[in-house]
Amino acid sequence: MHEQQLPSALAADLDGHFVSLVQIYQDRLYGFTLRLTGNPQDAEEIVVEALSRAYEALGRYAPERRQALALRPWLYHRDRALARGSHAVCTAVEETSPGLQPILFPLNYEHTSCILLRQTTHSLELKTR
Secondary structure, three states: OOHHHHHHHHHHOHHHHHHHHHHHHHHHHHHHHHHHHOOHHHHHHHHHHHHHHHHHHHHHOOHHHHHHOOHHHHHHHHHHHHHHHHHEEEEEOOOOOOOOOOEEEEOOOOOHHHHHHHHHOOOEEEEEO
């Protein structure tokens, strides 16, 4: 099956054609995620989770919505969000303090000092490993 035919096929029979989605996108998503994470095991786990969540989401969508969906950007967006959520760090360094080491916190780390740091720091940069 061609990539362009996939939305219509998924609209008609999600369970029957989801395997085609996996076959078309799993290697592409893995390569993309590996570049984001730099870790083969993490990349594999993230792709499996992204595809699992994609299946669940598609199951909740009406057939018309599945047919109209731009699958490639939708999948890459979901995959990237998962990769960032598990590997992103909050890097905060005051602009007036050159030469100081940045303080790194996972983005989902909500310790009071991290929240305060986020609020008071002039420079906030998101990076993925």
